[in-house]
Amino acid sequence: MSLNGKTAVVTGAALGIGRAITELLLQQGAKVALLDVNKTASESLMEVLHKQYGRERTLFLNCDVESEEQIKAAFQKAAETFGGIDIVCNNAGVLNEDTWEKTVSVNLMGVIRGSYTALEHMSKLSGGRGGVIINTASLAGLGPLPSCPVYTATKHAVVGFTRAMAAASTASGYGVRFNTLCPGFVRTDLFSSIISNSGRFSHLTDATQQLVEHFGIVDLADVAAAVLEMVTDETKNGEAFLVSAKRKEYVRFASFV
Ligand SMILES: NC(=O)C1=CN([C@@H]2O[C@H](COP(=O)(O)OP(=O)(O)OC[C@H]3O[C@@H](n4cnc5c(N)ncnc54)[C@H](O)[C@@H]3O)[C@@H](O)[C@H]2O)C=CC1
Numbered sequence: 001m002s003l004n005g006k007t008a009v010v011t012g013a014a015l016g017i018g019r020a021i022t023e024l025l026l027q028q029g030a031k032v033a034l035l036d037v038n039k040t041a042s043e044s045l046m047e048v049l050h051k052q053y054g055r056e057r058t059l060f061l062n063c064d065v066e067s068e069e070q071i072k073a074a075f076q077k078a079a080e081t082f083g084g085i086d087i088v089c090n091n092a093g094v095l096n097e098d099t100w101e102k103t104v105s106v107n108l109m110g111v112i113r114g115s116y117t118a119l120e121h122m123s124k125l126s127g128g129r130g131g132v133i134i135n136t137a138s139l140a141g142l143g144p145l146p147s148c149p150v151y152t153a154t155k156h157a158v159v160g161f162t163r164a165m166a167a168a169s170t171a172s173g174y175g176v177r178f179n180t181l182c183p184g185f186v187r188t189d190l191f192s193s194i195i196s197n198s199g200r201f202s203h204l205t206d207a208t209q210q211l212v213e214h215f216g217i218v219d220l221a222d223v224a225a226a227v228l229e230m231v232t233d234e235t236k237n238g239e240a241f242l243v244s245a246k247r248k249e250y251v252r253f254a255s256f257v
């Protein structure tokens with residue numbers, strides 16, 4: 001699937017993985033609506049993107065994925081500006097075991113809000129033209145991160161939700177593919193916050209460091225490339241792409257039926 005003329009919405013687009021996804025989608029010819037709460041970082045990135053891609057193919061929308069109202073307004077504005085939505089990356093996420101309710105609200109509920117709002121615009125049953133939704137989980141969506149049990153729970157939930165939505169979409173005829181991205185450790189602001197944000201489990205950060213040493217640090221470019229593959233390969237639906245420094249593979253889940 002070529003991305004020329006396609007429209008993407010990326011949440012958490014201002015920094016880290018979201019920025020890398022945004023820049024790769026733009027390089028591939030897409031138009032991108034960048035949704036984020038960090039206005040300073042977003043405006044700084046938009047200056048860079050305007051110089052590189054012009055002003056017509058990007059749109060920054062200040063949007064907190066904890067707010068249903070803000071998500072709906074941002075997706076509506078993106079659809080009106082670019083004439084529809086083809087690709088959504090529900091990527092915004094936080095890691096904080098102290099403010100764990102917020103972690104759930106952003107990482108899990110934000111992905112659910114984004115997925116359901118995206119379907120309103122993309123589903124062929126509601127006048128959309130179909131497309132693909134990529135939800136960002138984590139390696140912590142596949143295995144336990146002892147210093148971050150709530151973060152781990154949100155990421156496991158994103159994997160399960162996304163796989164179930166892929167099956168529901170196929171059964172319903174929405175024409176929308178759902179896949180989940182499971183990156184390993186990536187040097188971003190979120191990664192750097194692990195020690196200060198482990199809360200009552202801060203005594204376990206050594207165990208996390210051992211996991212970092214085991215899995216290594218993966219490049220942002222490799223993470224973004226995995227997203228591009230799941231976006232452009234129209235055979236991919238219900239997949240979880242594990243991307244670490246040493247492994248890049250679609251996860252094989254046990255089947256009980
Ligand atoms: N850095 C890592 O090692 C890994 C990160 N992830 C996941 O990747 C995603 C992106 O994380 P990073 O790029 O590492 O983090 P980051 O902290 O560098 O960037 C996160 C972006 O999301 C935005 N954001 C945070 N809360 C928001 C909200 N309520 N509404 C809208 N935007 C919001 C931030 O302003 C920021 O621009 C997250 O879902 C994270 O859980 C997954 C695996 C590995």
Ligand SMILES: CC/C=C\C[C@H](O)C(=O)/C=C/C=C/C=C\C=C\[C@@H](O)C/C=C\CCC(=O)O
Nearest residue numbers: 138139140142143144145183184185191194208
């Ligand atoms: C330090 C946290 C920094 C960033 C958070 C980010 O989401 C991240 O990179 C988290 C990584 C968590 C890894 C957690 C546990 C790994 C568990 C192992 O049991 C293996 C997990 C999956 C292997 C999959 C497989 O098929 O073998």
